[in-house]
Amino acid sequence: MKDVWRFKKVNDMWVPKVIIGDIREVAPKLPNNFIDCIITSPPYWKQRDYGHPKQIGREPTPEQYVKGIVEVFRKLRPKLKKTGVIFLNIGYKYLKEELLLIPEMIALEMRKIGYILKNKIIWYKPNAMPTPARNRLNNVYEPVLVFIKEEGKEVYYFNINEVAKKPKTLLDYVNLLSIKPKDLLGARVTDSLRTRASKEGVVIGVKYHSNEPLEVIVKWQDNVVEDIKFGNPLKNYPEEILFKCPICDGTLTYWDINLSFANNDMLICPYCDKVLCLSKDTFPIPLYPKDKSINELRTILLENNVHAKEYITQQPKSSKFKKVEILTASPAGRLAIQGEKIIIKRRWRIPQPLICGYLRYWRKMRGATIDEIDRRLGYSYTAGHWFRRDFNWWGKGGSIPRPNDWIRLKQLLNFDDRYDRLVTEVITILETVKPHEKGKNPGDVWSIRLEQYPEAHFAIFPRELVRRCLLIGCPPNGVVLDPFAGSGTVGEVVMKLGRKAILVELIPEYLKLIRKRCDIIEVLDTTKL
16 A cells, blocks of 8 residues: 555644545545445535536436546545445435435435445434425435445444433333342343353352342252353443564554454554454453452351242333233333343453464364264354354354363364453353443434534534444444535544544545644645555
């Protein structure tokens, strides 16, 4: 890749790259597989005349306008990573009293060139401009179309947690789920994770400190007794874990690893640009947080003759579900019918492609075939899934070995202990009705006020709208493209949120507005791209 595409940092912010030119001519010069996210609002059809012979938006018909917009994204398609996401804000227009479904027309054409429409966000404008029309309702919203590449539907980046709103009832649940050690005695326990056959047990003891449960002592149906860590009832598991690059000590996240494998078919460190996982010493090292000590200042509560109980917390249990004979999808219904119990979950959120690469390496080192591994473990058509990397949102193809299978694999392939804890460590959690700790899914209707921009004398792409799109669809340090940059709103937000921006704008006069908004920019010469 040319040095011109390497980003510089000033005052701990990535300097945006600005290109003055027609995106249809600039797009072929962009590096392939380079853009993480596209956030843009092109000129609307027949909305404004910029006086440029190559402008988009002055086409004679809406069909020609749609064709022009789609042509832009056809040219950008190879530049967008497999994991990339597009946020396209296009407004509706009227022609001879008829509402034109231009956004929907674009969506249908985008499908023909290999994009999938994942969402249509409704941007509701509380301060929308009034209309003098009395024969129709005022249009107070615009759609934001969210596209992904068809081949990326299993691996695209989409982080709702970054914009999720904390539920108002969270504090109420803090009280409801404040569990005392004695409350856990007799709790039913189910383990359907570690082995193929699910097993049942009951809590006969608790290890705790300052009335906070740290471990539960479980007596299984085969009379085996086991101590297992107890998870925070208000926390969701598996929990995030960071990894260290063994070459440069840079810190890699779950997404750094998964996105690199998805886009490059290999793991490249984002800090030193070295290819990892080529030898046993170049696999990333898990960085485990320090846990509270189980052995220091602990108290043990033990009662061997407990009876299994249906409920553990003071959660409201609606009696109206008790008479229902079929299982309901309602969380409250499941709680009332099935009761509460403790389940076994993985402790850590594991990047499946990393474990796949690790097992591939050691299988090659030992010269073992997948059929041999299946036979030695007593399985049929199971081991092959551990050596596939096509796993993410949709749960297809690849999988991570169960903790007990990992132990047996280790005996067979004789690999090191780098990921033993990562794969085998489990935690017990209370299965009950509770809000997500990160907050609820924000939904597809966003209320965001218009922003006035005196420099351009018209309302602009609101920064809050860009912020939400950016946090959802672009990983930290990712590259964001706005092919219709205008005054540079996207660049301003991208800089503040730790991402890298490429801004393409057709009208040369807008360069001064972009410079004013972003302060520091790097203007690229199109003849040298």
